[in-house]
Amino acid sequence: MNPMARRMFELVEPIGVLPYAADEPNETMFALGFTNYWDIYFAGRAAPLGRPTAEVVDALFYNFAPGEVARHIPKVWHTTTPEAATAARQAGCVAALRRILGDRVPTPELARATELLTRAATSAPPQGRPMYAALLALPVPEETLARLFFAASLLREHRGDGHIAALVVEGIGGLEAHVLLALDLPLPAVQFGRLHHLPAAQIEAVVDGLRQRGLVGGDGWFTEQGRAVKRRVEELTDDLAARPYEVLDAEERDELVRLLEPIAALLLAAQD
Incomplete structure (x- = not known):
C-alpha cells in the first residue's frame, strides 16, 4: 500500500467530507429551497458537471441503486442552478471550517x-478523471478557507475517480x-448506512452475487478471496x-x- 497516499487520504478526507459531516453546508443548501437531504447531496456534488442526464450522473457516482439518481437528477435544477449550488455548498463549508478551526x-x-x-x-492530469x-x-477561490475546502474536494474527487x-x-x-x-468494518451488509434503506431482498441479491463469485462465504462474511479483492482495490486506489x-x-x-494533522484532528473531533 502506498503509505504517503494513504496518510494524505486520512488527513484530507476530514476536510473533503464536510458537506456530509457538518450542519452549515446543509443549512446553506436548504436555504436555496431544498426540502430533503438527498436533493442537497446530488445538487451539491453534481453541480460542477452542469446539467447532465441522470444516466451520466449515475455512471460517474457509480454506487447508487438503480433508479436512485433519477429521483433527484434533473429535478434538483428546478429548485436552483448548478452555480448557486456550488456557491452555497462552499459558503456552508467555509462557515463550518471557521467554527471548528477557530483561532487557527x-x-x-x-x-x-x-x-x-x-x-x-x-497539479494532476484530468484525463480519465471526470469528477476531478x-x-x-471551476475557478480556484481566493479566500483561504474556501481554497482549503476546494483543494480537499478536488483531491477527494480525484481519489474517487481512481x-x-x-x-x-x-x-x-x-x-x-x-x-x-x-x-x-466489520458490519453486516443489511446494517450498512448506504444499503439499509434498500429492500432486504435487493441487498441479499447483491450479497448472493458476491457469494457465487467466491468473495463472500455462506455465513455472509468475507472469504480469503474476498479479502484479497478488497485489499487489491484499496492498494490500487x-x-x-x-x-x-x-x-x-x-x-x-x-x-x-x-x-494538516492538527486540522484533521479538530475536524474529526467535531464530526464525532
Whole structure:
C-alpha cells in the first residue's frame, strides 16, 4: 500500500467530507429551497458537471441503486442552478471550517497548508478523471478557507475517480462495493448506512452475487478471496491517488502532513 497516499487520504478526507459531516453546508443548501437531504447531496456534488442526464450522473457516482439518481437528477435544477449550488455548498463549508478551526484560521500555518494542498490538488492530469476534471474547471477561490475546502474536494474527487477505476478492474459494482466496505468494518451488509434503506431482498441479491463469485462465504462474511479483492482495490486506489502529491518534494510533503494533522484532528473531533 502506498503509505504517503494513504496518510494524505486520512488527513484530507476530514476536510473533503464536510458537506456530509457538518450542519452549515446543509443549512446553506436548504436555504436555496431544498426540502430533503438527498436533493442537497446530488445538487451539491453534481453541480460542477452542469446539467447532465441522470444516466451520466449515475455512471460517474457509480454506487447508487438503480433508479436512485433519477429521483433527484434533473429535478434538483428546478429548485436552483448548478452555480448557486456550488456557491452555497462552499459558503456552508467555509462557515463550518471557521467554527471548528477557530483561532487557527488566521495563522500562517493554515495559510501554508492551504498553499501546499492547493498546489497538489490542481497539479494532476484530468484525463480519465471526470469528477476531478469537472471540479478542476471551476475557478480556484481566493479566500483561504474556501481554497482549503476546494483543494480537499478536488483531491477527494480525484481519489474517487481512481477508486471507481480500481473497482471496475476487479469487476466490483457500486452496490457490491458497499457490501465489501461494510464487511471490512466489520458490519453486516443489511446494517450498512448506504444499503439499509434498500429492500432486504435487493441487498441479499447483491450479497448472493458476491457469494457465487467466491468473495463472500455462506455465513455472509468475507472469504480469503474476498479479502484479497478488497485489499487489491484499496492498494490500487492509493497508488492512483498519489499523483497530485508528486508535485511537492519530500520536505514539502512532510511539512504538509505536519500542518494538516492538527486540522484533521479538530475536524474529526467535531464530526464525532
